[in-house]
Amino acid sequence: MTSAVRRSDATRAAILAAARERFASDGYERATIRAIAADARIDPSMVMRYYGNKEKLFAAAAEFDLQLPDAAGIPRDELGAALARHFLHRWESDETLTALLRAAATNEAAAERMRELFGAQLLPLATAACPDPADAPRRAGLVASQMLGLALCRFVLRLPPVVAMTADEAAAWVGPTIQRYLTSATSS
Template identity: 35%
Template sequence: MKTVEPASEFPVPRDERRQHTQERILCAARELFSRSGYDRTTIRAVAAAAKVDPALVMHYFGSKEELFGEAIRVDMEDVVVGPEEELADRLLSKLGDKLEAEPDAQLALLRSMLTHPQAAEGVRRALARECGQVVGSAIGGAEGALRAGLVSATTIGVIVGRYLLQLDGLKDADPKEITEILRPCFRALVDHGVEPKKTRAPRSKRRRAG
């Protein structure tokens, strides 16, 4: 099979074509990986979806693992810092973004996170980066880490529940409404030792530090 080309009208730069082809393969790979997970996605299927030869996929990416590695690479360089008492809202806002966007790139990662070690590691890293700020706001380090873990767990649970498990009340819900309902939860998880401002004190009894 040959890549569709307009016979030979005028010379398209090879590098451009090549890059375009690679991108199409990657796009197809993301699509299939995100839909079926790593194991059930075959090189052949990716090649077919990208309208190229299977061997070409191997030629470009070397192996299925490397293709997967490229497909799940998602640049996450947008950790916004800010006042501590707004941390919960910042995290919620980021969750809201993901709920609006249907993050196709991230779904490939999430779909395989339970069965593919590399994907699991990627998720752990992404979560640690995003929710890591929660740790610092703790009184004792251990509880801070736990709270960060719970924020991570909630975030993952919502995205997985919506896009992957497609839970009934969640899959068609309005992202705005989701984040609004979750706001008290995030605040309760994040704002513990922090002085309450417009939010009421989340807990009645204090916990000992350490």
């Protein structure tokens, strides 16, 4: 009966949703199993039964797909702006990324997950987009620094001027930066 719909699937989903919310707003250590369980209106022990322990719960809650567009489908000189817009949109529509970012600051497993996400999703796109595949990692790292920095200031630190910008304004400013990191002639 592995593929059947169990009655507990709703509970599992409620736990996962509550976990994402707590991890996103409180980070890994301050998000307690008890608080998550209370949000999902079940007993804390259920969380343990369905997810084993807190670490595994986080791993399940931090599962994430950036859904990056295919580099081939976008004109080379619009890639920066398109990526910037996509990132911001993705960030605003799914709190998983904020959860991951907040947790990654203090939790090594979350940081490792962030590095995996970088290597598995952003790096391939950079490799396809940049002139010399040999320095794709560095270029992807720079793109990450700008996009994660923007998310940090906007969703975590909440710097007023960064929060005040619309997503389109922010993308318009940051787009050329991403573009340069991806496709410019090598600096230095």
